[in-house]
Amino acid sequence: MKRYTTIILVGIIFVLAALLSGVLLFLRNQPPQARTIQPVVTVQALEPNSALWGLNYPNEYSSFLQTAGNHTATTYGGSSQRSYLLEDPRLAILYAGSAYAKDFNQARGHANSLIDVRATARVDATTHATCYSCKSSDNPALWTQMGMPAFDALSFSAMSSKVNTPIGCANCHEAGTMRLIITNPAVDAALKAQGIDWRNASRQEMRSLVCANCHVTYFFAGAGKLLTIPWADGTRVEDILQYENTLGVSDWTYPGTGTQMIKARHPDYELFTADSTHFKAGVACADCHMPYVRDGAMKYSSHDVMSPLLDPYQSCGQCHTNVDDVLGRVGIIQNEVYNAKIAAEDALIDTITALKGATARSGVDVAQLNQARQLDRNAQFMWDYVSAANSTGFHNPDEALRILRNATDLARQAQMKAAQAAGDPSLLTTGVYESQNPPPTPTP
């Protein structure tokens, strides 16, 4: 009997030891735990259809769809399609002779990009397909297939049949990994020109860099109207101006003054990254414009990209505890920048009036007149750099005020130079816009 007990006990020990070894080996061979989202469908590379990506990321997609209906205005911005020309008629004078004098409305949310670009009066028979560059999630695939020069060389109407979906997932994300990527070849080239490879950027840097896919200033190079980002000399306003002056870029000739004008286009990324307070503190565009929000127990980045002022408790309140105080501060900054912008516009209109007068006259010092035109061109570009950017200076208050200060100074210099060229002090008349458009007398 005793012999059997020993055998049974040893047997049990063997079985338990084998079981334990088996369990340990099983655990050892488990795949390492990783945070992951199980995809419902496989999204092909450069897939333009955002709805397909949305099956895997329903929260992000459904918040993105809200950009279609978010038409709210803030004091100075928002996404309400307000007419800049009607709100500030000085713009119609400053943009005279360019397409911006025909129609210049505030942009609506991302999902409206195609409808709005097709509706604007700025597009006509001569417009190139370049104007579709930032309007469609079809573009990354088209750029890969045909290349950007061929894309831009086509006419707007010829491209219309190929471009069917508004801005979407494929404009910023890599399918499969969902990594943030630069998809715009012009931005890739502009970064490369500065010796920057965005592929080495951190996630937080990419949360701003993907916005630079579109929210940057640009010009059309050559007869092929190739989209070009003027960053080779740097991304400060002076660097960009120097680059465009060296190339002799001209977007239009101002009627009556003969000045070769250049248009600044929403340099939001450049202005924000020019050592703004928030940028230096490590804040990315997405932190304020796409704040993390909750749905049940899950947190995700809202893709309803909009002005943070439309939901300040979500956007500013993540970091700032006293949101009302913050809103007061934003109001003060934007009012100051707006007033400085109007002062620059008044100076530019005085300059244009003086230049017209000098140009019409005979026996003018041509060298001095050309200097005056160059100053006018630089002044208007610098004013436009702040005026055409979103945020009414909030992206970088001190930089915006610095640029507007220089714009006003250059405009006044241009006016004096024009008067000097004509030898006529009457060209130094100021307050031209105000005298022609007196503010309405308040009714008692």
Next chain:
Amino acid sequence: MKNLLLPAGIFLLIAALGVFVWATDAPAYLGHDPATCNNCHVMDAAYENWYHAAHARYATCSDCHLPHQNPVSYYLYKGYSGMRDVVSFTTRTYPVAIRATAQTDGIIQANCIRCHNDTVESILVGAQPFDRHCWDCHRSVAHGDRGLSLAPYQDVEVYPR
């Protein structure tokens, strides 16, 4: 008589050590009561502001400031961190504004995720690593609106009595 000197000496040494341990409440340093961390008054601001902030009901100092992967690393770091504090307090080399070190930042971040994993899981995933700390934005969750201010909670406008 001579033979008794050594044992007596050892006994006295042990007794003195016992009195030291008892008198200084040394075993408390093995526990996780935040009041123990505040034995040194340099921790007043950190303690006071934590006490009034959102996490006081849920997390103690060691819940956030010590690694929780396993008991070994927990007690090793507890010893290291504690001795570091002892040295800097005794030699008066601690900074005026006490801030978490880069090493502690990593530990705190891991502890944020340890409790809030379900909520933040979907924003942590991705081909690129999540390269920020939770408190870069959520600045007031741990030590309140006044952070590590040395003059806590005197603003009656913000904190009515």
